[in-house]
Amino acid sequence: MGISNLSPCLVYGLMGLCAFLSVSHSLTLDYYAKTCPTVLQVVRKEMECAVLSDPRNAAFVVRLHFHDCFVQGCDGSVLLDDTITLQGEKKASTNIHSLKGFRIIDRIKNSLESECPGIVSCADILTIAARDAVILVGGPYWEIPLGRMDSTTAGYELADANLPSANEGLLSIISKFLYQGLSVTDMVALSGAHTIGMARCENFRERIYGDFEATSNDGNNPISKSYLDKLRSICPPVGKAAENNITAMDNVTPEVFDNSYFHMLMREEGLMNSDQELYSSLLGMETRALVKKYAAEPLAFFQQFSDSMVKLGNITNYDSYFTGEVRTNCRFINT
Incomplete structure (x- = not known):
């Protein structure tokens, strides 16, 4: 049925809904x-304190x-704790051992609830804090569009899938x-955000006991061999006891946001398989060219990175604009 056959009320109702969605x-x-x-x-003040205490x-x-x-888009769903009626994302296999920093967001939220409840x-909050985190360790600034709502749901299964x-x-x-x-x-x-931060043995074991020697300048570079020996001392080939042992993802400037990560990939010293794939994959002609570009042009x-972070932050959970809220506690849905 064409729009011309709809009743005027329904037409204007649809137009109004579209306008509402747009706004x-x-x-x-x-x-x-x-x-x-x-x-x-x-x-910014809370993030300065957090990064000063531990980069x-x-x-x-x-x-x-x-x-x-x-x-689910940028909707604060990752911050939700499990309750009787809700399974959060924190215990999904991709998150359970890799996510920290929740208390930093709690402190920021508490300060803002005092300032403007x-x-x-x-x-x-999470979007702004991520921008400030990058700036405080030497990275770029970008403007942040705001106005997101907090989701009242979480995507446990989506965490593993997405x-x-x-x-x-x-x-x-x-x-x-x-x-x-x-x-x-x-x-x-x-991916250049991996120029800061740490990785667990569980996430780089397959890499260092797999193709690391083969991709690291044919294994003849003494620096690469020394680096590999260090990684293997942190992460033995077997044993669950070592899975939580950590090392820096950027072994040159681990606490500075710079382009060192891309130089590592060009030396074929990427810590995780997913990192090195950007440069070494036979299917990665486009990604390899970009790695070379960012290594040469910081x-x-x-x-x-600034432009891409804005795009990342604009991934929207449309449902949250109808069923979402502004949580008073980031860990729980409002009662």
Whole structure:
């Protein structure tokens, strides 16, 4: 049935709904200008304290933001604890041992509830905090559109389905980014966040007892051999006791956000299989070219990372605009 055959009321009703959707889904830079004008300063102050106390906190918060946005969109669902009626995402296999930094978000939320109660969503807090985390360890600045709502649901099964894993192949990883509306360029740039942070033995064991020697300059580079020996001392080939042993993903400047990660890939010293695939995969002509570009041009990497983080932050959970809320506690749905 064409729109001309619909009743005028229904036509105008549909037009109104479309207008409402357009307005509701619009994020703006000045969203809190009148309701909570100090939001950016409050988040920045708390993040400064967190990163000063432990630079690894920067990577924790960036990872939280990424894992949030890839499951149901950027809606704060990753922050929800399990309850009798809700299974959160924290205990999904891709999250249970890899996510930290929840208490940082709790502290920011508590400060904002004192400043402007019931106004700033946990999803927006996480988005701002991730940006500030990158800046505080030497990375680029970008403007953040705001106005997200907090989801009242979580995506336990989606966490395992949507999030890339450490040993995943390049095409599979690309498909997961494309599913979120992110391009191959976005994928390579966002992978550059691995220039900060740590990885668990469980996530790089397959790499260091697999193709590391074969891809590291034919195994003849003494620096690569020394690095491999170090990794194997941290992560033996078998044994669950060592699975939580950690090492830096960037072995050169682990606490500085720079383009060192891409130089590691070109030396074929990427820590995890999913990292090295960007450069070494036979299917990765486009990704290899981007790795070379960002290794040679740090400013190009910073600019693309900023643009890609905005795109990541704009992945939307449309349901949250109808059923969402501004949580007073980021761990629980409002009662």
